[in-house]
Each structure stands twice: as C-alpha cells, then as structure tokens.
Amino acid sequence: MRIGELSERTGTPRRLLRYYEDQGLITPDRCTNGYRRYDERFVDRVMQIRGLLDAGLPTRLIKQILPCLDKPRAIHFSDAPPEMIATLEDERDRMTERINCLTRNREAIMEYLDTVRGNNHPRTASEASATS
Structure with missing residues (x-):
C-alpha cells in the first residue's frame, strides 16, 4: 500500500x-x-x-x-543501560496510573449511563396508554 x-x-x-x-x-x-x-x-x-x-x-x-x-520473549537486551531500564519502569508506572484513572472514569460513565437509562428510558406505547 x-x-x-x-x-x-x-x-x-x-x-x-x-x-x-x-x-x-x-x-x-x-x-x-x-x-x-x-x-x-x-x-x-x-x-x-x-x-x-x-x-x-x-x-x-x-x-x-x-x-x-x-x-x-525472543528478544532481550543483555546490555540494556540502567537509564533505559529506569525510564521504562517509570513509563510503566505512569501508564498504570493512566490506566487506573481511565478505568475509574469509564466506570463512572457506565454508572451514570445505567442511572440515566434506568430513570429516563423512553416509554413504550403500551406504557404511555396505561397511564392515560
């Protein structure tokens, strides 16, 4: 391509x-x-x-x-400098924090959607006529 x-x-x-x-x-x-x-x-x-x-x-x-x-599993850097290892560990920890934050945000949105859908779902025609 x-x-x-x-x-x-x-x-x-x-x-x-x-x-x-x-x-x-x-x-x-x-x-x-x-x-x-x-x-x-x-x-x-x-x-x-x-x-x-x-x-x-x-x-x-x-x-x-x-x-x-x-x-x-097949490629390893036997001579990886300590700075590279430290940087990767820092980045891994930063990613973990971002993942945790995103997970919390996703769960909050899902909970909000569940609440909104549970309280404000559109009524069907039979539900609307039953209340009239």
Missing part, C-alpha cells in the same frame, strides 16, 4: 508517517518510481508507535523497544 492508504487506515497524517521514517521507527520499501510502499504489518506497527507516543515515550526509546514488540 502507498502512504495515503496507510494514513487512512491508521488515522495518521502522511507528514507524521514521514517523521516516523526519519526517526527510524518504520522503513518502507521503495518502488522503482521512488514511492514508498508499505506492507500490511505497518498498520499494526504505526498503531503501536502511536500508542507508545500517546503514553509519553520519546521516539528514541520507542526505536529501542520496537523490536521487542514483535517477539517479546
């Missing part, structure tokens, strides 16, 4: 896809005419990158951990 289709399928602007390429996060093939060509795996990869960026990870760190996302 070309960059426009990848952009549509992932909701990622073309300019941002080019930035990911500049940062070494994705490496598309090139057609003979110079156009970028992305295979199907890039859809998931771009979504992973966006998720990691949304979580607050910098691109330099994302570049280091992307290989681990393909086969987490």
